[in-house]
Amino acid sequence: MDKFTKVTGVAAPLMRQNVDTDLIIRIERLVDNVGREGLGPYAFEQIRFKPDGSENPDCVFNQEPYRNSPIILSRENFGCGSSREGAVWALKGMGIKAVIAPYFGDIFNNNCFQNGILPVPLPIEDVEQLADEMKASPGNARVTVDLENCVVISPTGRTIPFKVDARRQHAMLNGLDDIAQTKANQDKIEAWQAADKSARPWVWL
Amino acid sequence: MGKALFDKIWDSHVITDLGNGFILMHIDRLLLHDMSGGKAMKEAIEKGYDPVQPRLIYATPDHTMSTKPGRTEKTHPPGEPLIKSMRETTGKYGIKLFDLGQDGNGIVHVMGPEQGLTLPGTTLVCGDSHTSTHGGMGALAYGIGASELVHVIATQTMVQRKPKRFRVSFDGKLQPGVTSKDMILHLIGDVGTAAGTGFAVEYAGSAVRALPVEARLTLCNLTIEMGARTGMVAPDDTTYEYLHGRDYAPKDAMWDRAVAYWRTLPTDPDAEFDREHTIDMAKVAPQITWGTSPEHVIAVDRAIPDPAMAGDKRAAWEAALQYQGLEPGKPIEGTKVDWVFIGSCTNSRITDIRAAAEIVKGRHKAEHVTAWVVPGSERIKKQAESEGLDRVFLDAGFEWREPGCSMCLASNGERVPPGKRSVSTSNRNFVGRQGPGARTHLASPAMAAAAAIKGAIADVRKF
Numbered sequence: 137m138d139k140f141t142k143v144t145g146v147a148a149p150l151m152r153q154n155v156d157t158d159l160i161i162r163i164e165r166l167v168d169n170v171g172r173e174g175l176g177p178y179a180f181e182q183i184r185f186k187p188d189g190s191e192n193p194d195c196v197f198n199q200e201p202y203r204n205s206p207i208i209l210s211r212e213n214f215g216c217g218s219s220r221e222g223a224v225w226a227l228k229g230m231g232i233k234a235v236i237a238p239y240f241g242d243i244f245n246n247n248c249f250q251n252g253i254l255p256v257p258l259p260i261e262d263v264e265q266l267a268d269e270m271k272a273s274p275g276n277a278r279v280t281v282d283l284e285n286c287v288v289i290s291p292t293g294r295t296i297p298f299k300v301d302a303r304r305q306h307a308m309l310n311g312l313d314d315i316a317q318t319k320a321n322q323d324k325i326e327a328w329q330a331a332d333k334s335a336r337p338w339v340w341l
Numbered sequence: 342m343g344k345a346l347f348d349k350i351w352d353s354h355v356i357t358d359l360g361n362g363f364i365l366m367h368i369d370r371l372l373l374h375d376m377s378g379g380k381a382m383k384e385a386i387e388k389g390y391d392p393v394q395p396r397l398i399y400a401t402p403d404h405t406m407s408t409k410p411g412r413t414e415k416t417h418p419p420g421e422p423l424i425k426s427m428r429e430t431t432g433k434y435g436i437k438l439f440d441l442g443q444d445g446n447g448i449v450h451v452m453g454p455e456q457g458l459t460l461p462g463t464t465l466v467c468g469d470s471h472t473s474t475h476g477g478m479g480a481l482a483y484g485i486g487a488s489e490l491v492h493v494i495a496t497q498t499m500v501q502r503k504p505k506r507f508r509v510s511f512d513g514k515l516q517p518g519v520t521s522k523d524m525i526l527h528l529i530g531d532v533g534t535a536a537g538t539g540f541a542v543e544y545a546g547s548a549v550r551a552l553p554v555e556a557r558l559t560l561c562n563l564t565i566e567m568g569a570r571t572g573m574v575a576p577d578d579t580t581y582e583y584l585h586g587r588d589y590a591p592k593d594a595m596w597d598r599a600v601a602y603w604r605t606l607p608t609d610p611d612a613e614f615d616r617e618h619t620i621d622m623a624k625v626a627p628q629i630t631w632g633t634s635p636e637h638v639i640a641v642d643r644a645i646p647d648p649a650m651a652g653d654k655r656a657a658w659e660a661a662l663q664y665q666g667l668e669p670g671k672p673i674e675g676t677k678v679d680w681v682f683i684g685s686c687t688n689s690r691i692t693d694i695r696a697a698a699e700i701v702k703g704r705h706k707a708e709h710v711t712a713w714v715v716p717g718s719e720r721i722k723k724q725a726e727s728e729g730l731d732r733v734f735l736d737a738g739f740e741w742r743e744p745g746c747s748m749c750l751a752s753n754g755e756r757v758p759p760g761k762r763s764v765s766t767s768n769r770n771f772v773g774r775q776g777p778g779a780r781t782h783l784a785s786p787a788m789a790a791a792a793a794i795k796g797a798i799a800d801v802r803k804f
């Protein structure tokens with residue numbers, strides 16, 4: 137897995153509620169065999185592009201200075217809906233490293249940690265203030281997300297702490313692979329299975 | 342203190358405590374479908390991880406093929422490579438695949454319970470958010486992402502953090518025209534799409550106990566739309582009657598042993614929940630969504646709501662009404678409809694099809710409406726045909742199609758055209774879900790059938 141320690145950059149305010157994973161990546165793009173790496177150009181295509189394929193100037197990702205932002209700011213329930221991990225790959229493909237929102241869809245949240253993208257939960261007041269500070273100083277304002285110290289630093293230098301599970305923090309900072317960690321427990325898995333086969337034999341087809 | 346159903350299943354599947362609130366959980370069933378399953382298998386193999394328990398893995402293609410009568414995997418060419426790769430990878434390890442046209446094929450969340458693969462007290466995962474459906478059997482079922490899928494293939498386990506517990510009690514009797522689809526839509530409207538985030542939900546109460554298994558599956562299906570990854574109903578005699586004799590369910594002496602175990606699973610009377618919510622079914626009428634989130638829902642006899650009343654959701658409501666082409670204050674009943682879709686893992690089971698057929702029988706769809714019925718599995722299709730239900734729909738001008746996800750998500754060339762309005766029995770009315778620009782209203786099968794007949798959103802109680 138990719139490591140994540142810290143990112144500093146422009147944060148794009150996509151200030152809407154319930155940004156669902158259908159909006160982040162359309163399902164057809166996951167049928168067409170684009171692969172994990174090629175999804176960036178299709179991220180948010182429904183709002184980034186008009187039906188004729190030209191850029192929609194109203195979309196924040198088409199506006200300066202947000203075009204290549206590594207951070208997204210959004211409202212409640214970002215990443216709700218479908219379990220498609222393609223949503224995270226698409227964000228990664230467009231260069232996103234962290235998303236800051238009050239809370240996230242549960243499956244999306246897990247998928248982020250599997251791919252080195254950091255979902256940062258902050259109260260809506262803080263997210264709104266970050267968005268305001270970005271807009272107040274276009275071109276100069278930067279946001280920092282620091283996973284080691286679990287803080288966000290706002291464009292005006294405010295330090296806002298956030299919470300992350302210690303296990304996930306450790307895995308992200310060190311780029312650890314879940315499967316390798318689990319395989320280290322192989323003895324315990326086998327012992328559990330042997331016991332279960334006699335306790336619930338009907339489960340074992 | 343007593344334990345909840347959820348805790349009993351959870352505790353019995355902990356292999357080891359990983360610290361910091363995480364555990365390693367055993368997974369009893371992994372279900373694969375063609376969108377996420379085949380790819381995950383390929384990825385696992387490429388990374389050098391062979392499936393460790395192929396006999397606990399079952400696969401069915403459902404997402405990417407056409408449901409046109411007489412279809413093959415070639416009918417919608419973009420899906421063909423996914424289906425082929427699924428065949429190859431499952432074949433290599435002897436994983437059971439219910440292939441197109443075979444008995445057992447169907448939408449993955451229809452197939453599991455139908456085949457008796459989904460059992461009470463088991464843990465089940467699938468690369469699909471509506472895996473919560475299987476909770477209707479008393480299983481702990483989660484939708485997971487692609488990386489987690491590879492993890493399960495490679496280890497038959499998952500790293501999990503314990504969610505909090507949320508019990509929703511539906512009390513009283515269902516009113517005429519009200520189904521479990523209306524129960525869950527009403528609940529989501531009541532508590533919002535994020536109420537379940539971080540929770541495992543248990544559905545309880547007299548109205549739930551009275552539901553047949555298929556209706557419980559519908560109830561659990563939409564759990565993810567309130568933000569919870571898993572929803573469940575405690576197993577009882579209704580569950581056992583449904584399961585008994587199904588292909589993969591335990592048999593004979595093993596059956597008795599299993600039932601004795603399952604009877605220990607329901608929530609103890611003194612178990613505690615982190616959150617409780619109660620709904621009085623006497624007050625719930627048939628529901629229909631008006632907006633672009635499942636929480637945008639009203640009783641069918643109500644007016645389209647005014648965003649001025651929405652508080653901090655005002656902007657979202659305004660955008661939803663604009664996308665849907667609706668005006669606040671007008672009755673929703675009578676809104677002209679172009680498409681009707683009866684299908685999806687929410688509402689494509691035999692009881693759903695019978696409920697729709699009952700409304701349709703002896704009537705004809707409105708001229709301007711395109712109406713599809715897509716049964717959830719091969720077996721359901723055959724059952725419906727043996728009851729003559731296909732004729733009921735065909736005579737009424739509906740299309741009777743092959744099983745699959747179809748117009749639930751538009752990944753198979755089957756879409757509602759831009760700007761057209763659809764009444765759908767599926768579970769998501771998101772912007773563009775049924776195709777770019779498509780306007781979706783979620784409702785029960787009977788409500789969808791009524792809309793097809795009227796050519797407009799209709800109140801099923803008037804039929």
Ligand code: SF4
Pocket residue numbers: 403404448449450469471685686687745746749750767768
């Ligand atoms: S029917 Fe729809 S919601 Fe259900 S599995 Fe298929 S695409 Fe997903």
